[in-house]
Amino acid sequence: MPTIYGVLRSRATRPLWLLAEAGTEFSHVPVVQSYRLADPTAADAPLNTLSPEFLKISPQSAVPVMVDGDLVLTESLAITLCLARQYGGDLGPLDANELALAEQWALFGGISIDLPGIDIIYTYADGLADTPDGAAKIAAAVDRLSRPLARLETHLTTHEYLIGNRFTVADIMVAECLRYSQPHKPLHAAYPKTFAWLARCQARPAFVDMMARRNAEAA
Ligand SMILES: N[C@@H](CCC(=O)N[C@@H](CS)C(=O)NCC(=O)O)C(=O)O
Numbered sequence: 001m002p003t004i005y006g007v008l009r010s011r012a013t014r015p016l017w018l019l020a021e022a023g024t025e026f027s028h029v030p031v032v033q034s035y036r037l038a039d040p041t042a043a044d045a046p047l048n049t050l051s052p053e054f055l056k057i058s059p060q061s062a063v064p065v066m067v068d069g070d071l072v073l074t075e076s077l078a079i080t081l082c083l084a085r086q087y088g089g090d091l092g093p094l095d096a097n098e099l100a101l102a103e104q105w106a107l108f109g110g111i112s113i114d115l116p117g118i119d120i121i122y123t124y125a126d127g128l129a130d131t132p133d134g135a136a137k138i139a140a141a142v143d144r145l146s147r148p149l150a151r152l153e154t155h156l157t158t159h160e161y162l163i164g165n166r167f168t169v170a171d172i173m174v175a176e177c178l179r180y181s182q183p184h185k186p187l188h189a190a191y192p193k194t195f196a197w198l199a200r201c202q203a204r205p206a207f208v209d210m211m212a213r214r215n216a217e218a219a
Helices: 013-022 052-057 076-087 096-125 132-158 169-181 186-190 192-202 205-216
Strands: 003-005 027-029 065-068 071-073
Touching: 003 013, 013 076, 013 169, 013 205, 052 065, 065 076, 071 076, 076 096, 076 169, 096 132, 096 169, 132 169, 132 186, 132 192, 169 192, 186 192, 192 205
Parallel strands: 003 027
Antiparallel strands: 003 065, 065 071
């Protein structure tokens, strides 16, 4: 049975959404990011990414981490794809071509979408989107997103989902990377098919339930 380390207010949402969709039994250890704690080294600090107990599992000091038997994985998208292949049925790739496509979408999400989105979501969360510096940061992120989102928009103009004609792990991985860009509404108008697809993914009961639990976690 897999164990996922990481609070829901982290990239642990990626594997946890997949596991919820798959209906797989798993165990969840809500390790919190050290930077969110006043003193992560205090004796009574909750389990966090600097806790010695967690560092033994992942010296990278980041969540999520998955442990499943002898296998330890420390990248959210690798974990999510691995879980889909192992436990996801047709949420996972069904043949070699679908596996290649799932790997492509994982790398696309992680390399082209995730980090510009982080700039966007933190700028909005910090209330800086309307400041000159914040607006410049968002403009740079939007620029970095323009080619990947044009590629996604083209795909989603003729397809309901990323692989085949069904919701798969590829949708979870890319949707979760794209969620960080969602606060910037001009992107919704510029890429309507993409944001309609994102809304479809996010309307799924497993996502709605996961986000309710995420939002109930300490901010
Ligand atoms: N590329 C990694 C990024 C992992 C990462 O940066 N995780 C953040 C939370 S989303 C973290 O644990 N930071 C720990 C810290 O800063 O203490 C992945 O996708 O798993």
